[in-house]
Amino acid sequence: MKSHDLLIVGAGLSGMRAALEGAKAGIDVAVVSKVHPLRSHSCAAQGGINAAIDARDKWEVHAYDTVKGSDFIGDEDAIDLMCQEAPGIIHEMDRMGTPFSRTERGDIAQRPFGGASFDRTCYAADRTGQVLLHTLWEQLVKAGVHVYEECHVFRLVTSADGHVAGLIVYDIKTGQLFPLRSKGVLLATGGYGRVFLSSTNATTSTGDGMACAYRAGAPLGDMEFVQFHPTGLRTSGILVTEGCRGEGGYLINASGERFMGRYAPQKWELASRDVVSRAEQTEIIEGRGTNGAIFLDLRHLGRERILERLPQVRQLAIDLEGVDPIFEPIPVRPTVHYSMGGIRTDKFGASPLPGLFASGEAACTSVHGANRLGGNSLLDTIVFGKVTGGHASQYVRKEGLRDFPPQAMQEEQARIADLKGRAGQGVRPFDLRNRMAEDMNTYCGVYREPVGMAKMAETLPGLRQDYDKIHLDDKSEPFNTDLLRAVELRNLMDLAECIVKGALAREESRGAHYRIDQPERDDVNWRKHTLAHWDASSETARLSYEPVRTVGNPEYTPKTRTY
Amino acid sequence: MALQKYTFRIQRSIPVQGGGVQTKWQDFPVESEPNVTVLTLLEEIKGQQDGTLVFRQSCRSAICGSCAMWISGRTRLACKTHVGAVAKNGVVEIAPQKNQPVLKDLAIDIRPFFKRVHGITPYLLDGPEQNSTVTKSAYDQVNHVTQCILCGACYSDCTMAEVSPAFVGPAALAKAFRFVSDPREGRKSQRLADLCQPSAIWSCTRCTMCVDVCPKEVAPMEAIVKLRTRAMARGYTGSAGAKHALAFHEDIRRGGHLNEFTLMMRTLGIWETLKETGTALHLAKKGKVPSPFPHTVAGVEELRRMYDHLEQFPIEVETKAKEAVPE
Numbered sequence: 001m002k003s004h005d006l007l008i009v010g011a012g013l014s015g016m017r018a019a020l021e022g023a024k025a026g027i028d029v030a031v032v033s034k035v036h037p038l039r040s041h042s043c044a045a046q047g048g049i050n051a052a053i054d055a056r057d058k059w060e061v062h063a064y065d066t067v068k069g070s071d072f073i074g075d076e077d078a079i080d081l082m083c084q085e086a087p088g089i090i091h092e093m094d095r096m097g098t099p100f101s102r103t104e105r106g107d108i109a110q111r112p113f114g115g116a117s118f119d120r121t122c123y124a125a126d127r128t129g130q131v132l133l134h135t136l137w138e139q140l141v142k143a144g145v146h147v148y149e150e151c152h153v154f155r156l157v158t159s160a161d162g163h164v165a166g167l168i169v170y171d172i173k174t175g176q177l178f179p180l181r182s183k184g185v186l187l188a189t190g191g192y193g194r195v196f197l198s199s200t201n202a203t204t205s206t207g208d209g210m211a212c213a214y215r216a217g218a219p220l221g222d223m224e225f226v227q228f229h230p231t232g233l234r235t236s237g238i239l240v241t242e243g244c245r246g247e248g249g250y251l252i253n254a255s256g257e258r259f260m261g262r263y264a265p266q267k268w269e270l271a272s273r274d275v276v277s278r279a280e281q282t283e284i285i286e287g288r289g290t291n292g293a294i295f296l297d298l299r300h301l302g303r304e305r306i307l308e309r310l311p312q313v314r315q316l317a318i319d320l321e322g323v324d325p326i327f328e329p330i331p332v333r334p335t336v337h338y339s340m341g342g343i344r345t346d347k348f349g350a351s352p353l354p355g356l357f358a359s360g361e362a363a364c365t366s367v368h369g370a371n372r373l374g375g376n377s378l379l380d381t382i383v384f385g386k387v388t389g390g391h392a393s394q395y396v397r398k399e400g401l402r403d404f405p406p407q408a409m410q411e412e413q414a415r416i417a418d419l420k421g422r423a424g425q426g427v428r429p430f431d432l433r434n435r436m437a438e439d440m441n442t443y444c445g446v447y448r449e450p451v452g453m454a455k456m457a458e459t460l461p462g463l464r465q466d467y468d469k470i471h472l473d474d475k476s477e478p479f480n481t482d483l484l485r486a487v488e489l490r491n492l493m494d495l496a497e498c499i500v501k502g503a504l505a506r507e508e509s510r511g512a513h514y515r516i517d518q519p520e521r522d523d524v525n526w527r528k529h530t531l532a533h534w535d536a537s538s539e540t541a542r543l544s545y546e547p548v549r550t551v552g553n554p555e556y557t558p559k560t561r562t563y
Numbered sequence: 564m565a566l567q568k569y570t571f572r573i574q575r576s577i578p579v580q581g582g583g584v585q586t587k588w589q590d591f592p593v594e595s596e597p598n599v600t601v602l603t604l605l606e607e608i609k610g611q612q613d614g615t616l617v618f619r620q621s622c623r624s625a626i627c628g629s630c631a632m633w634i635s636g637r638t639r640l641a642c643k644t645h646v647g648a649v650a651k652n653g654v655v656e657i658a659p660q661k662n663q664p665v666l667k668d669l670a671i672d673i674r675p676f677f678k679r680v681h682g683i684t685p686y687l688l689d690g691p692e693q694n695s696t697v698t699k700s701a702y703d704q705v706n707h708v709t710q711c712i713l714c715g716a717c718y719s720d721c722t723m724a725e726v727s728p729a730f731v732g733p734a735a736l737a738k739a740f741r742f743v744s745d746p747r748e749g750r751k752s753q754r755l756a757d758l759c760q761p762s763a764i765w766s767c768t769r770c771t772m773c774v775d776v777c778p779k780e781v782a783p784m785e786a787i788v789k790l791r792t793r794a795m796a797r798g799y800t801g802s803a804g805a806k807h808a809l810a811f812h813e814d815i816r817r818g819g820h821l822n823e824f825t826l827m828m829r830t831l832g833i834w835e836t837l838k839e840t841g842t843a844l845h846l847a848k849k850g851k852v853p854s855p856f857p858h859t860v861a862g863v864e865e866l867r868r869m870y871d872h873l874e875q876f877p878i879e880v881e882t883k884a885k886e887a888v889p890e
Contacts, residue, residue, distance in 0.1 A: 036673060044624060124709075127710070130712065319625065
């Protein structure tokens with residue numbers, strides 16, 4: 001059986017940055033990714049990455065903006081760490097060769113972003129994620145880190161004494177299942193946007209790492225906090241960066257009114273994302289939208305600025321919505337974008353399950369709390385890739401390989417055989433996923449109410465029963481994406497349950513979680529993190545709670561959040 | 564817009580024992596509005612008609628590079644290609660990328676392509692040529708090549724890769740240009756010297772196919788031409804390609820005419836030219852041997868002045884990609 005000191009799952013920004021840290025520490029580190037590293041969804045991040053690199057800015061201000069943005073439920077120790085590390089991370093990425101956009105003087109340029117009190121978002125036009133991803137991939141090649149490319153993790157394996165023992169991996173190219181032993185596993189597998197029908201996320205964003213960790217006994221934190229990005233394209237949900245508003249774009253309704261002033265009189269379009277998404281949804285519900293959308297208007301920025309700063313967004317609007325933003329406003333609507341929740345960790349990325357670490361969107365560290373600020377996710381991925389990668393590398397130095405229970409392989413093989421072996425015309429995975437995702441959009445959206453959420457919670461067990469009837473067309477081994485979709489769907493279903501149960505239980509409105517029946521934030525009863533635990537016997541989620549990690553900074557005391 | 568009927572004619576490939584694939588074409592009927600993307604419809608076919616259909620995809624927004632495939636005559640990203648723009652008489656032909664081994668259906672083996680990218684040392688190197696400061700213009704210069712998402716479309720449609728599998732290919736060379744042009748790169752000269760080796764920058768025939776098919780307006784050929792200019796400016800003129808270019812340059816400057824009689828000797832050297840004696844005799848028999856004493860064209864003085872001017876005020880070569888229109 002092959003073994004490594006540390007296995008990193010996911011080769012996006014966080015996974016690759018963590019792998020570099022492992023290589024630097026001199027441990028045997030390998031990366032497992034279901035897609036080639038450059039296909040990872042980090043590439044789709046457009047607008048930028050926050051850091052207080054300007055002499056007039058301070059990391060403390062960045063940290064305060066983040067605490068406030070999180071609606072006072074972010075863990076303050078992790079937020080302080082991230083914002084302190086941010087400038088160093090930017091300069092390090094610059095030295096590695098990231099082609100950041102520059103000012104006339106040659107400094108790294110920064111643009112305004114939502115919820116920030118300083119223009120601190122560094123960028124590369126509107127493809128910041130792509131250039132960061134390519135740069136880290138270059139460094140990964142340089143460091144010679146082994147990547148198990150196009151290999152899907154089916155299971156996180158633990159030893160009898162409750163430590164991480166390794167992974168069971170499915171090689172997509174060959175259809176072969178194989179075990180990998182390791183002293184530690186770091187999950188950097190991104191988010192679960194595909195739980196919802198309309199999402200900015202890639203089709204590969206299926207929360208695999210979260211689901212594997214959860215079923216292996218690591219709790220998931222704050223799953224009810226799902227960020228709706230204010231500007232997803234109406235038809236496809238594809239992201240249109242917040243950078244558009246940072247560059248001065250307006251949001252207008254069907255009658256052409258720039259409506260944000262009624263909701264956020266100081267920051268207008270640059271209020272935080274939860275605020276803007278709710279404002280848009282209100283406009284749409286109250287009949288001031290068109291075909292379920294409002295509009296992002298860039299026309300006044302002019303052709304030159306659009307082509308220089310937002311060329312990709314312009315092309316996407318042309319290709320996918322048939323609208324050239326130089327001449328017409330873009331129809332957009334709030335669209336599922338980011339999971340604030342994830343594998344619960346401390347500020348070093350360690351989960352309560354010994355040997356398991358998580359970073360980036362897959363983790364709930366929690367630097368984003370109930371609402372993430374634009375430009376903080378790229379930062380989170382790289383800072384905590386580095387921090388957690390370093391921490392995990394130290395951890396595995398002190399640990400040995402654990403027993404790898406042999407039945408784990410047999411069980412996974414049986415699972416594949418079962419999925420492939422079903423005869424006849426059962427439920428198609430495509431249809432089942434659409435049914436679940438559509439309901440999730442309807443009942444766990446921007447505005448939530450208890451009857452809808454309860455309905456969703458009651459629907460899920462039925463969908464789970466239907467999953468037991470799904471039928472695969474493809475029984476072959478190489479590149480069986482039919483099988484993969486089915487495995488991913490199971491992950492999505494388990495995560496959907498955590499989202500719904502967490503949302504139904506949280507009787508307040510905070511950040512991205514807004515309940516019509518409980519419109520106020522309740523700091524006395526609910527300034528705490530939700531933990532969802534897998535109950536193996538019933539195969540359902542059980543909830544518990546834990547306090548927010550505070551640092552005693554009086555600035556961080558919860559107050560009314562206005563923009 | 565109204566629904567229209569389309570036929571997706573897809574090249575299916577199944578791996579066979581002992582390597583290689585067995586291939587057939589299969590038709591799938593779909594109904595769609597013309598402005599729906601090919602990827603969306605492939606997803607529908609897989610989801611509703613045939614779960615065995617295999618293709619790569621991920622971001623749906625032309626940035627991850629997974630879904631490059633051959634669609635109606637050229638390689639495109641399925642996620643940004645509208646079905647109505649590529650259907651001919653209602654038929655959309657779809658096949659895997661060319662010039663690369665097929666694993667199954669539309670999924671190719673991406674390893675040979677990435678091996679070429681690895682071959683150009685795809686990361687910044689420390690060294691004596693590193694600049695401590697960067698300027699805005701330095702970034703504008705590499706902007707078009709850093710847009711590359713390594714989807715492989717240019718390699719799939721590259722006419723040189725088709726006949727010469729050793730060719731490094733447009734994407735990898737565009738990436739090489741990105742490092743040669745970066746102020747933070749420390750070994751620019753060494754890179755240029757390496758790129759003058761066979762099957763690299765001098766093997767491109769400048770057919771512009773890569774410029775046309777690139778979904779991200781990278782214009783790889785433009786990068787290749789710039790690499791040649793820079794290599795020659797640094798004195799790397801020993802390769803056949805460079806010598807060929809210089810021979811053209813000298814002839815035109817001297818008399819406004821190409822001396823084809825001596826061109827081969829000046830490109831390949833005496834020894835290699837002697838090997839082509841048979842071809843020369845064949846040409847002589849057909850009366851196709853050019854005169855060794857070409858005449859000087861009228862107005863050559865003006866031509867020389869143009870050369871002088873360009874040497875004093877060089878211009879960057881710019882090959883404009885086609886105007887971006889919705890596909």
